[in-house]
Amino acid sequence: MTETPVTGAASQAGKGLLYQGADWNFHIIRDCYAAIEEIAEKELGLNVFPNRIEVITSEQMLDVYTTNGMPVSYSHWSYGKRFAGHENAYRRGLMGLAYEVVINSNPCISYLMEENSATMQALVIAHAAFGHNHFFKNNRLFQEWTDPSQILNYLEFARGYISRCEETHGLEAVERILDAAHALQGQGVNRHSGSRRIDLKGEQERARERRAWEDRSFNDLWRTLPPVNEPEIEPDGAKSAIRRQFGLPEENILYFLEKHAPRLAPWEREIIRIVRLIAQYFYPQPQLKLMNEGCATWVHDRIMTRLHELGRIDDAAYMETIHSTTNVITQFGYDQGSTSFNPYALGFAMMKDIARICTDPTDEDRRWSPDIAGNNDPLGTLRHAWAEYRDESFVLQFLSPRVMRDFRMFRLLDDTRDPYLLVDAIHDEAGYRDIRRTVAASYDPSAWYAEIEVVDVDTYGDRTLRLEHRTRQGQLLAENDMKLTLKGLADLWGYRVILQEIDAPSGRLLASHEAIAHN
Amino acid sequence: MDIIDRRSNPHGKNIENRRRALERARDAVQKAVREAVASGKLREAGQGNAVSIPADALHEPGFHRIFSTGERHIVLSGNHQFSRGDRLRRPPAGEGGGGGGSGQASDEGGGEDSYRFLLSRDEFLDLFFGDLELPDLVKREIAATETTAPSRAGLSNDGSPSQLDMGRTMRYSMARRIGLGRPKPEELKEIEARITELEETRPLSDANAEELEALRERRGALRQRLNRIPWVDPVDLRYRRFAPTPKPSTRAVMFCIMDVSGSMTERMKDLAKQFFLLLHVFLEKRYKTLDVVFIRHAETAEEVDEETFFTDPRTGGTVVSTALAEMLRVQRARYPVQQWNIYVAQASDGDNSPSDTPRTAELLEQEILPLVQYYAYIEVMGSGAVIRGDTDLWRVYREISERQSHLAIRQVSDRKEIFPVFRELFARRTTEQAGRV
Numbered sequence: 001m002t003e004t005p006v007t008g009a010a011s012q013a014g015k016g017l018l019y020q021g022a023d024w025n026f027h028i029i030r031d032c033y034a035a036i037e038e039i040a041e042k043e044l045g046l047n048v049f050p051n052r053i054e055v056i057t058s059e060q061m062l063d064v065y066t067t068n069g070m071p072v073s074y075s076h077w078s079y080g081k082r083f084a085g086h087e088n089a090y091r092r093g094l095m096g097l098a099y100e101v102v103i104n105s106n107p108c109i110s111y112l113m114e115e116n117s118a119t120m121q122a123l124v125i126a127h128a129a130f131g132h133n134h135f136f137k138n139n140r141l142f143q144e145w146t147d148p149s150q151i152l153n154y155l156e157f158a159r160g161y162i163s164r165c166e167e168t169h170g171l172e173a174v175e176r177i178l179d180a181a182h183a184l185q186g187q188g189v190n191r192h193s194g195s196r197r198i199d200l201k202g203e204q205e206r207a208r209e210r211r212a213w214e215d216r217s218f219n220d221l222w223r224t225l226p227p228v229n230e231p232e233i234e235p236d237g238a239k240s241a242i243r244r245q246f247g248l249p250e251e252n253i254l255y256f257l258e259k260h261a262p263r264l265a266p267w268e269r270e271i272i273r274i275v276r277l278i279a280q281y282f283y284p285q286p287q288l289k290l291m292n293e294g295c296a297t298w299v300h301d302r303i304m305t306r307l308h309e310l311g312r313i314d315d316a317a318y319m320e321t322i323h324s325t326t327n328v329i330t331q332f333g334y335d336q337g338s339t340s341f342n343p344y345a346l347g348f349a350m351m352k353d354i355a356r357i358c359t360d361p362t363d364e365d366r367r368w369s370p371d372i373a374g375n376n377d378p379l380g381t382l383r384h385a386w387a388e389y390r391d392e393s394f395v396l397q398f399l400s401p402r403v404m405r406d407f408r409m410f411r412l413l414d415d416t417r418d419p420y421l422l423v424d425a426i427h428d429e430a431g432y433r434d435i436r437r438t439v440a441a442s443y444d445p446s447a448w449y450a451e452i453e454v455v456d457v458d459t460y461g462d463r464t465l466r467l468e469h470r471t472r473q474g475q476l477l478a479e480n481d482m483k484l485t486l487k488g489l490a491d492l493w494g495y496r497v498i499l500q501e502i503d504a505p506s507g508r509l510l511a512s513h514e515a516i517a518h519n
Numbered sequence: 520m521d522i523i524d525r526r527s528n529p530h531g532k533n534i535e536n537r538r539r540a541l542e543r544a545r546d547a548v549q550k551a552v553r554e555a556v557a558s559g560k561l562r563e564a565g566q567g568n569a570v571s572i573p574a575d576a577l578h579e580p581g582f583h584r585i586f587s588t589g590e591r592h593i594v595l596s597g598n599h600q601f602s603r604g605d606r607l608r609r610p611p612a613g614e615g616g617g618g619g620g621s622g623q624a625s626d627e628g629g630g631e632d633s634y635r636f637l638l639s640r641d642e643f644l645d646l647f648f649g650d651l652e653l654p655d656l657v658k659r660e661i662a663a664t665e666t667t668a669p670s671r672a673g674l675s676n677d678g679s680p681s682q683l684d685m686g687r688t689m690r691y692s693m694a695r696r697i698g699l700g701r702p703k704p705e706e707l708k709e710i711e712a713r714i715t716e717l718e719e720t721r722p723l724s725d726a727n728a729e730e731l732e733a734l735r736e737r738r739g740a741l742r743q744r745l746n747r748i749p750w751v752d753p754v755d756l757r758y759r760r761f762a763p764t765p766k767p768s769t770r771a772v773m774f775c776i777m778d779v780s781g782s783m784t785e786r787m788k789d790l791a792k793q794f795f796l797l798l799h800v801f802l803e804k805r806y807k808t809l810d811v812v813f814i815r816h817a818e819t820a821e822e823v824d825e826e827t828f829f830t831d832p833r834t835g836g837t838v839v840s841t842a843l844a845e846m847l848r849v850q851r852a853r854y855p856v857q858q859w860n861i862y863v864a865q866a867s868d869g870d871n872s873p874s875d876t877p878r879t880a881e882l883l884e885q886e887i888l889p890l891v892q893y894y895a896y897i898e899v900m901g902s903g904a905v906i907r908g909d910t911d912l913w914r915v916y917r918e919i920s921e922r923q924s925h926l927a928i929r930q931v932s933d934r935k936e937i938f939p940v941f942r943e944l945f946a947r948r949t950t951e952q953a954g955r956v
Contacts, residue, residue, distance in 0.1 A: 030522065033522075052521045055524050056525045075539065077542070077543045079536040081579075084636050087637075088635040175539075183580045183582075339593075410595060411593065411594045411595075412595065414586075414591050414593060419608075421606070422607075423605040431603065439594050450584050452582060475586050478583045481582070485581055
């Protein structure tokens with residue numbers, strides 16, 4: 001191995017090694033950033049939010065973990081619990097901390113741990129500040145659902161608002177609302193009626209006005225109902241009037257409660273709204289995990305390789321890069337206890353595979369992906385995929401037989417009536433399509449979010465709220481969790497709540513649960 | 520691109536959240552703390568500790584679906600033996616099949632088993648002693664004026680600079696400045712600017728010369744006034760005043776009497792020491808102004824310091840009454856009964872020289888019990904104690920305790936029992952006894 005002597009002047013001039021050895025300082029980070037930025041923008045054509053890089057300690061990294069990377073958040077015991085969990089795992093050596101955390105905001109904040117070596121800092125900058133950042137900025141789902149330029153301000157507002165509520169109304173009262181609302185976080189977005197990107201800035205300004213107005217105005221929810229002693233009204237008409245009035249059926253339960261729960265105080269509605277808006281902000285992330293990590297890993301791999309080719313990092317640093325990338329993209333087999341795909345592994349493999357298909361396709365690739373095979377524009381193809389797809393559609397479109405073979409994928413049919421599991425597809429010509437369809441379906445958000453809707457409000461009687469869970473292939477809700485969540489829901493609604501689990505195709509009632517309000 | 524070094528930012532962002540989590544799981548944490556103490560390590564108990572609580576104490580519910588019946592497909596990786604149509608035995612407990620990458624398996628909440636919290640010494644002891652207290656701490660008023668604490672009492676015209684009330688001072692200052700018509704500095708500046716401007720004008724017209732003269736005069740007047748009326752005058756100053764307020768404090772003394780005679784085996788002494796150690800930590804934590812007197816006895820008794828009491832291996836015969844006499848001597852010399860709440864905790868194996876037992880009983884019932892608020896006796900039993908039946912001392916103490924409710928007696932034969940017994944002895948009483956003086 002040869003070593004090129006390097007001076008500060010050389011590295012400033014954009015030639016020679018950026019650093020040597022493991023130690024880093026702020027000059028090195030700046031130099032690395034500049035070198036990486038050049039490759040990212042000129043060679044890869046990435047388009048990113050302005051970057052902000054924050055150097056933090058491991059303890060601060062634990063804080064960041066606790067709040068999903070958000071630099072501020074309101075106080076809640078669940079964060080304390082998460083913190084204790086992470087801290088404990090970390091101290092006992094069960095868990096290594098991530099080298100970086102990046103959040104979808106504008107400016108895009110990447111956290112670097114101070115313990116990282118210089119190479120790791122460079123790798124993290126390439127991975128997070130360019131890979132993830134480009135993905136956040138360009139993917140349609142993120143564009144539609146999140147408002148990265150305002151999220152930090154909104155979180156600040158949320159923290160302030162909730163702590164003021166705690167001062168005015170007491171910790172317990174606030175915690176009660178937060179607990180109940182947190183349990184319903186998964187039911188806080190409009191999945192089907194389309195996304196509504198919320199203007200978080202206007203949100204804060206309107207919040208106060210809205211509450212002031214609602215304080216003054218009378219909630220005429222119940223007053224405008226037709227008097228009960230008028231039997232002339234045909235029930236169907238009344239029913240549809242109610243459905244119109246409440247916008248039923250409503251899949252966004254938090255929204256419904258915020259707008260229509262008759263017994264909530266204005267500040268309680270605002271807290272529900274805060275939980276809902278933050279839930280919406282995080283909603284796209286799990287649907288894009290595979291692509292996001294694949295994109296970032298591919299970008300850092302590419303950039304670090306280029307840095308090495310250009311002679312900006314030495315062999316030792318490149319070895320370290322390869323070592324750590326390899327660690328990240330390890331996929332264990334089913335017999336090693338793995339029950340799912342490592343998003344880094346599958347994502348990276350697919351990105352690499354797409355680039356290969358574009359430049360060096362086989363006959364098989366030409367048959368499977370005629371539209372991109374041999375188009376000689378790997379970067380354009382990847383950038384297009386990163387912008388326009390989500391995990392489910394991405395897998396459906398791009399998972400090639402080659403990757404399925406590399407991962408040695410096979411499909412099991414788990415039929416609870418049989419005492420055995422049946423292998424019904426493996427990585428061969430007959431099985432590719434089945435496997436691809438199933439892998440894609442597992443990334444479909446409807447596979448992991450329960451489909452629950454508010455379907456009826458008994459405005460004539462005791463104000464019972466009726467919800468329906470349209471089950472998926474006989475998958476009922478986990479009972480204990482469901483009961484606790486339903487109880488919280490009833491507390492927010494203020495009256496009785498009934499949840500019916502319906503078999504979606506046949507409309508058959510599978511189970512019915514109810515809860516009554518605590519107070 | 521910005522680089523921000525956040526390493527020096529305030530740490531402990533999650534302290535408040537952690538506190539809330541502990542509060543929420545208080546019962547579970549308390550239980551864990553007590554188990555930690557019961558399982559040994561009492562000496563370290565105060566040093567801050569890790570406790571584990573079951574995960575369900577902090578469970579966060581949600582609507583999750585679980586796969587129970589029907590069909591589903593799972594794609595796994597790493598096939599090196601299967602062909603289409605192969606059958607696998609279903610893995611036990613249904614977990615091996617996993618959630619097929621949907622993340623559902625982990626959502627069922629089965630994955631987390633427990634949470635560990637690292638507790639500080641204070642948190643630990645707080646949780647540990649929970650609702651314990653010294654019973655009948657009644658002679659409160661006696662020492663009522665012993666200590667004082669400063670408390671806010673309005674404002675004053677003088678005080679230390681650190682107590683300056685800025686808001687009020689400036690309010691008074693502003694009122695005075697307005698009242699006395701202190702010119703605004705901007706006005707002076709304007710005039711000065713105009714003067715400079717005129718002075719530089721050549722030739723100077725008559726009107727301008729006149730204006731200049733007038734302005735100079737005005738400037739003089741303003742300057743004088745500015746100097747005469749200060750921005751902040753000593754009369755404006757207001758300080759926060761603190762007045763000493765008497766704080767009632769209770770005075771209490773705990774006599775710890777331990778038998779170190781030869782009949783006590785090492786194990787029994789250890790048990791007794793464990794008990795006193797617990798008592799000591801408890802008192803230290805809860806009652807800052809409490810005196811503790813350590814007395815140990817074999818055939819004679821002596822007052823010793825804490826270190827000797829817990830560590831020195833002395834031994835000999837047994838004459839219990841000497842310890843009680845020593846206790847009375849110390850009490851008479853230093854702790855007049857009118858001013859002190861007096862407590863006694865005694866640990867012994869129950870052996871006494873037969874001739875001494877009547878004297879012990881007499882001292883206890885006639886002299887000591889009338890003085891004290893509470894007398895706790897624990898008898899440490901050797902492994903053979905069950906066969907041996909009641910000891911002399913136990914029999915006598917039991918008789919007395921039937922007549923005198925503030926003598927409590929308990930037996931301890933194992934380390935595990937120490938804490939429950941301790942809790943029984945010092946559990947917060949309801950008002951039934953509070954009326955008794």
